[in-house]
Amino acid sequence: MFHRESGYFKTTYQSDMALYPLPIGKTAIAVFLVVFFIIFPLVLDEYYLTLVNLAAIAVVGALGLNILLGYCGQISIGHAAFMSVGAYTAANFAVHFHFPFWLTIPAGGVVAALIGLFVGLPALRVKGLYLAIATLAAQFIIEWTLNHTPLISGGIQASIEMPRPELFGEVLETQTEMYFFLMPISVIAILATLNLVRSRIGRAFIAIRDQEIAAEIIGINVYRYKLLAFAISSFYAGVAGVMATYYYGIANYEAFQLPISIDYLAMVIIGGLGSVLGSVFGAVFITLLPFGVRVFMETVGVYFVDGVYLAQVIAQMRLIIFGGLIIFFLVVEPEGLNKLWQNIRNYFRVWPFSY
Amino acid sequence: MELQFFIELVTNGILTGLMYALVAVGFVLIYKSTDAINFAQGEFCMIAAIVVAGVMKLHGFPLWAAIATGLLFMLVFNWALERVVLRPMIGRPIVAIIMATIGLALMFRGLGPLVFGAETRPIPLPIPDAPIIWGPFFMAPIDVLGGVISIGFMAVFGWFFMKSRKGVAMRAVADSHQVSMAMGINVERYFVLAWMLAGFVALLGGLVWGNAIGVDTQLAALGLKVFPVVILGGLDSILGVIIGGIVVGVAEAISAGYVDPYVGGGTKDFTPYVLMILVLMFRPYGIFGKPIIERI
Numbered sequence: 001m002f003h004r005e006s007g008y009f010k011t012t013y014q015s016d017m018a019l020y021p022l023p024i025g026k027t028a029i030a031v032f033l034v035v036f037f038i039i040f041p042l043v044l045d046e047y048y049l050t051l052v053n054l055a056a057i058a059v060v061g062a063l064g065l066n067i068l069l070g071y072c073g074q075i076s077i078g079h080a081a082f083m084s085v086g087a088y089t090a091a092n093f094a095v096h097f098h099f100p101f102w103l104t105i106p107a108g109g110v111v112a113a114l115i116g117l118f119v120g121l122p123a124l125r126v127k128g129l130y131l132a133i134a135t136l137a138a139q140f141i142i143e144w145t146l147n148h149t150p151l152i153s154g155g156i157q158a159s160i161e162m163p164r165p166e167l168f169g170e171v172l173e174t175q176t177e178m179y180f181f182l183m184p185i186s187v188i189a190i191l192a193t194l195n196l197v198r199s200r201i202g203r204a205f206i207a208i209r210d211q212e213i214a215a216e217i218i219g220i221n222v223y224r225y226k227l228l229a230f231a232i233s234s235f236y237a238g239v240a241g242v243m244a245t246y247y248y249g250i251a252n253y254e255a256f257q258l259p260i261s262i263d264y265l266a267m268v269i270i271g272g273l274g275s276v277l278g279s280v281f282g283a284v285f286i287t288l289l290p291f292g293v294r295v296f297m298e299t300v301g302v303y304f305v306d307g308v309y310l311a312q313v314i315a316q317m318r319l320i321i322f323g324g325l326i327i328f329f330l331v332v333e334p335e336g337l338n339k340l341w342q343n344i345r346n347y348f349r350v351w352p353f354s355y
Numbered sequence: 356m357e358l359q360f361f362i363e364l365v366t367n368g369i370l371t372g373l374m375y376a377l378v379a380v381g382f383v384l385i386y387k388s389t390d391a392i393n394f395a396q397g398e399f400c401m402i403a404a405i406v407v408a409g410v411m412k413l414h415g416f417p418l419w420a421a422i423a424t425g426l427l428f429m430l431v432f433n434w435a436l437e438r439v440v441l442r443p444m445i446g447r448p449i450v451a452i453i454m455a456t457i458g459l460a461l462m463f464r465g466l467g468p469l470v471f472g473a474e475t476r477p478i479p480l481p482i483p484d485a486p487i488i489w490g491p492f493f494m495a496p497i498d499v500l501g502g503v504i505s506i507g508f509m510a511v512f513g514w515f516f517m518k519s520r521k522g523v524a525m526r527a528v529a530d531s532h533q534v535s536m537a538m539g540i541n542v543e544r545y546f547v548l549a550w551m552l553a554g555f556v557a558l559l560g561g562l563v564w565g566n567a568i569g570v571d572t573q574l575a576a577l578g579l580k581v582f583p584v585v586i587l588g589g590l591d592s593i594l595g596v597i598i599g600g601i602v603v604g605v606a607e608a609i610s611a612g613y614v615d616p617y618v619g620g621g622t623k624d625f626t627p628y629v630l631m632i633l634v635l636m637f638r639p640y641g642i643f644g645k646p647i648i649e650r651i
Contacts, residue, residue, distance in 0.1 A: 075450050122632060126639045128449045129392050129590065133582045134635060137628035144625050148618060213649060262457055269454050312473060319465030326458030330451055331443045 397578020
């Protein structure tokens with residue numbers, strides 16, 4: 001029988017907690033897996049795979065920040081610094097001890113998590129703006145330490161060359177190979193986050209975000225969970241840092257400075273706070289934005305701007321569009337791309353009988 | 356010699372600190388009356404200075420006319436910002452406001468150079484170049500001017516806040532939006548006033564700093580210096596801003612003078628932050644800040 005649903009009504013807690021809230025979910029996931037793992041690498045050429053690879057890295061970082069900011073409500077303006085911790089840890093292990101990637105990735109994550117725990121300590125005392133500034137301080141201090149400690153950062157210009165990852169004796173070098181290296185990590189990160197936020201820990205985070213004092217009263221150990229949120233978020237950041245290091249082939253603190261932290265904040269906010277899908281949307285969107293701006297300026301902008309200044313104007317336009325979009329989303333759609341997507345989905349699901 | 360060096364560092368630190376306070380007071384002003392956290396204060400200074408230097412260079416305005424243009428621009432500009440961007444943000448979570456002002460900051464960094472060109476320009480204030488030497492004190496005239504402007508502004512501003520009718524109303528608004536509305540204060544008008552005042556301070560800050568280090572997008576980095584200053588002093592205290600500014604200025608100068616030679620430089624940028632974290636550990640609301648009492 002051909003029919004249309006008039007809505008989706010949950011009748012059990014199991015269905016409320018389900019990983020795929022809609023019946024179509026499993027099919028959609030299967031389709032996405034096919035698209036991402038078979039069609040994309042076959043069809044897309046190197047340049048576009050580069051973009052997808054960058055997005056895959058950003059997804060992991062954005063998920064980490066979303067756990068901290070979107071689920072636990074703690075602001076961090078030092079996310080990129082944790083990425084650099086992961087990056088340098090992995091680079092050191094890979095260069096000095098010849099660790100394979102399946103050891104450097106967790107190692108980078110764990111060390112970043114430890115630093116994250118330490119940076120999270122002020123969160124026990126302060127919140128809101130004060131916390132934001134404390135994490136900003138962490139960004140500067142970590143950056144400076146890496147830059148000025150040759151023991152960690154390898155001396156010349158504080159950068160370490162990273163060996164290419166190896167899998168089954170095969171050195172992964174081309175974009176396609178890197179794609180198959182980075183993409184599974186992103187998928188694992190997405191799955192892990194989805195499961196984390198519907199677990200006991202995730203619920204505790206949400207309770208702390210919504211009303212800290214109330215959460216404490218119902219028996220949640222606020223301090224422990226806040227630190228845990230910082231540690232988990234930093235772990236993700238560390239992993240993203242390791243991925244970026246493998247991808248670029250070099251660990252350098254300049255790839256993880258304050259503007260990158262702000263990029264990640266923008267991803268989480270534009271994507272949608274407290275939503276895994278939103279993090280993915282946001283990460284993809286912000287990663288593609290500079291390329292989009294460049295393409296736009298090179299096709300349309302050339303009619304308005306003298307060719308000599310084009311590169312400069314592109315950089316300025318990128319800032320303007322980036323800032324403008326952040327403001328636009330905050331004012332017009334506070335819940336971000338995720339909400340937009342839900343609206344579209346809900347509209348078409350019950351179309352044409354929407355009530 | 357040792358002592359001479361120390362005195363020099365401290366005097367310069369104090370003067371620089373007062374100039375930081377000039378930027379920071381704009382931040383405090385907005386926070387006090389609208390509860391909004393303005394990550395774009397450094398960019399406000401930058402855009403004010405870029406406008407002043409830009410109209411002087413591109414349109415040949417004399418200094419006073421350029422400053423008047425800058426002032427007019429900042430007032431109208433901040434009025435518009437409040438209406439379009441910040442007002443919809445009232446009552447939203449703190450991170451939304453932080454992010455909105457970061458968005459503004461990014462836009463300014465793009466817009467300023469796009470409109471007025473990206474090269475570094477001077478702001479030629481009519482002051483001598485020769486350093487002022489007074490006993491053991493050795494000071495740059497612009498630093499002195501900055502310090503004087505800063506103290507003068509704080510004094511006027513302190514009077515305005517404590518004594519004048521508008522200032523009292525503003526304090527009431529800062530205390531509680533609802534109660535002041537009930538008392539017949541047009542709250543939204545005071546939000547606009549706070550932002551316009553912040554624009555005015557930004558112009559002062561932009562002039563002084565623009566003269567000291569030149570006008571380009573680098574000026575926006577000032578915004579990052581503001582945070583340790585306001586947090587050390589407490590977010591809602593004018594006196595705190597001055598003290599915080601001086602502490603930060605002196606700490607920077609001393610770490611640049613004594614620590615940098617041993618560790619290879621750059622400590623200046625984060626010493627204030629370390630200091631700030633230490634203070635936060637013991638006084639979570641800054642030295643002069645008011646504790647916020649939370650209820651369910």
